[in-house]
Amino acid sequence: MDSATEALRARRLAEVAELRLAIQWAVVQGEPRDDRDPMVTPGGDGTPSVREHAIPELAMARETHPATTRALIADGLDLVHRLPRTWAVVASGECEPWVARKVATLSRALLADQVALVDRAVARAIAGHAPSTVLEIARAKVIEADPETHRAERERSRHERYVRLSRADEFGYRHVIARTTAGDAAWIDAMVDRVADILALTHGHDHNRDELRSLALGWLARPADLFKLLIEHTTTSDGEQPAWAPDHLADTVDKLCALPAHKLARLRGRGRLFVHITDEALRTRTGVARIEGVGPIDVQQLHEVLGHADVTVTPVLDLQLRRRVDAYEHPETVKDHVWIQTGGDCFPYTPRTATRDGVDYDHAVPYDDTGPPGQTGPHNSGPLRRSHHRAKTHGGLTTRVVGPGRHLWRTPHGQAFLVDHTGTTRLSSSQAAAMADAIEDGVELYFTESWAYEQA
Template identity: 75%
Template sequence: MAQPPSPQDTAQTVLPGAGTAGDESSDRAFLEAAAAELGVRRRAEVAELVRAAQWALRNGHPRRERDPMSTPGGDGTPSVRDHAIPELAMVRETHPASTRALMADALDLMHRLPRTWAVVVAGDCEPWVARKVAVISRGVLLDAIDIVDRAVARVIAGHAPATVLELARAKVIEADPETHAGEQEISRHKRYVAISRADEFGYRHVIARVTAGDGAWIDAMVDRVADILTLTHGHDHNRDELRSLAMGWLARPVDLLKLLIDHTDPNPGEQPAWAPDHLADTVDRLCALPARRLAALRGRGQLFVHLTDTALRSGRGVARIEGVGPIDVAQLAQVLGHCDLTVTPVLDLADRPRVDAYEHPERLKDHVWALTGGDVFPFSPRTATRDRVDFDHSTPYDVQGPPGQTGPHNSGPLRRRHHRWKTHGGYRCRVVGPGRHLWQTPNHLTYLIDQHGTHRLEDDDADIMLSAPDGVEIYLSKLTLSAEHYAS
């Protein structure tokens, strides 16, 4: 097997215009070659945008009765068959949402921002900046978009991206103030709080979109708690660490209240101006609650933790929490501490359970989820949680068919949009082994999804797997072809 190149070998690779180190003329040639490569990349990105727009044009009309159309771009751009987008995404090896965004930006630039598009085609600016302008201005109506296009086309070549995008935002407000006001109202309902996946050290980001006032008060409370924690943790924690610890206290309202009271100078007989009249009554009621009732104030949550028996016994190794990611087993106490736990039985994935009903019982869902690890649509990120997917029969359920049609041999989790594409868009799916799914697009491109990710198959290999009898697993490689019969 060929060895990967070392950093030294990579650094010594001869590039066009590289010349000899220390030679001024060769240094100039090297830099000129770098400039030329910039143009090559920009032209390639333009070609990708053109390809996406052409695919939209080829699929601009429905081909059957149930063939929904959607408009990825803004006002004045053509519609496209919704079922055609994921097929282009597969050959681009991206998620359909990324390809839909590419198509929307291409259509906006060509149909709504033609002057800006001309600068992009000439290679005089970064295509990603123009795409960002398309996103910013997507809500502007077609009869007003020219104001944005003219202004951006004048500055997009030669100005910093931040300058271009700031101008674009200003021109969007100027071009269509009524639409901008409407979008402001819509954005009021798009507030949220989200938690990122864990990084390699077990830490997560808490991301929230709140009003400016709420944000200021949350920041002030975090600062106040961090000030208090300085008394006990300040000797080996910097300010950012203390504020991070303070965020954790916000999740424990009773502990937080005690901490604040213990570190607030009492001033009997004087009620703060910000304190409502019922505050004293609320504090008295909290003091009267038993410990278990106080703990219930934190609410309930559900985490699915996967770890081996060896890691559980030794306290060393890696655990995986669904929706969080991998963490060190030693950090489980930080995640699960201060709470009541309910432990569910371990699933034996060697089993092949089946039921006769159309519905998936919960234990069967757990089994399928553990085998697949998430959404089984090609190139789909495994970030969906099990409550956000449909458990789909890969081979459609037949009410007149044989018993035992529902089980891991014929099931795969799919987000709702992916489920619709499979049901109505002409995409075929087949389970070809535990945790392995074979997909075929309307144009007969075939993809295998397994523990190694998503891989496109050659037509001959695809025919072998698609024609295999039920209950036979086919494993293909460049060197061997093997078939294993599994219990059905």
């Protein structure tokens, strides 16, 4: 039990040490190098600024995404400069650092002279109360410190509507999450219930109610099919048009019946889906397919994703071709080649959740208007989210394509990383230099454990 307590304290102090390092990095990188070096203020009012392009390099050293490291810097600066009483408790190892970081995030919108109220209350509670209690106190004090902003935020939230999709789980299913008015929510719920009642008649009793409601939600995306289903199962006792139907319903039904099939299909809209699958899996209907934005699914689940859609299949690209163009812009075929070859954002330690249309296609070696032909192609291109593209362009980072889907990154302070299908691997400076030199001669270099041992 003593060991458990010691381990707890050691873990807390290790997290404090991480916060201190992030704060110190912000101090070291607190002045711009020139007038084109942007400064950002990750923390709240009263905290110092930091060079924007210095954040990704620290993120690489920490083996995290830049957004994660930026949040660490912001929380550390807030604790030191805005929540000093709370920081004193955190630094002593007497509380959970993550709770203090959450308080820093909750209070970030407050001005420097307002946040003291939160600091005093949280510092008294954070070492002895449960995290949920501490966060409840923090939220109450944030409201008390700035009630007008809270009221404005509450009013703004009334207009914040959305429909979002979660990431796919390991079985290929996703959550649909929406924020809408209570009235619309009630009508949607009623329609889902109505369709589920109809499906219960056709699907037998081997489907539970929640499963039927889930299937019913999918019908809402097929208005023509849904309309037909409802009409077929909503009639009066004599089989005529339902009594609740508006006068123009008959005309609407006639118009729908007159539409050809391809126009009816347009009622449900169009989408673009990238499915990666082998010819063997497609032929045998066994194996795994990968859908961009969804993830890996069983091949037999493809019909659940594609549904009743009309599918246009694009030909498979031959990645052995040496596609190169002389223009700065990437043609669509080159983008497809680079995307399929790389499989996602090629920035170090970045999750492969980006989509093909959500990235920039960056020249690893900057394009030179007076340079040789064929500078644009998979040999010199990598997909990057816009923020990562900016960090590479302005932050002193360099990258080279050192093989199909292999990207070598080097930072101003000598760090080196290889991003490929296995993820991100840290390299020594000698490995990075050897790899860069080899590609100049058209040679792809792969390292073995024995090579690394000999170099050591």
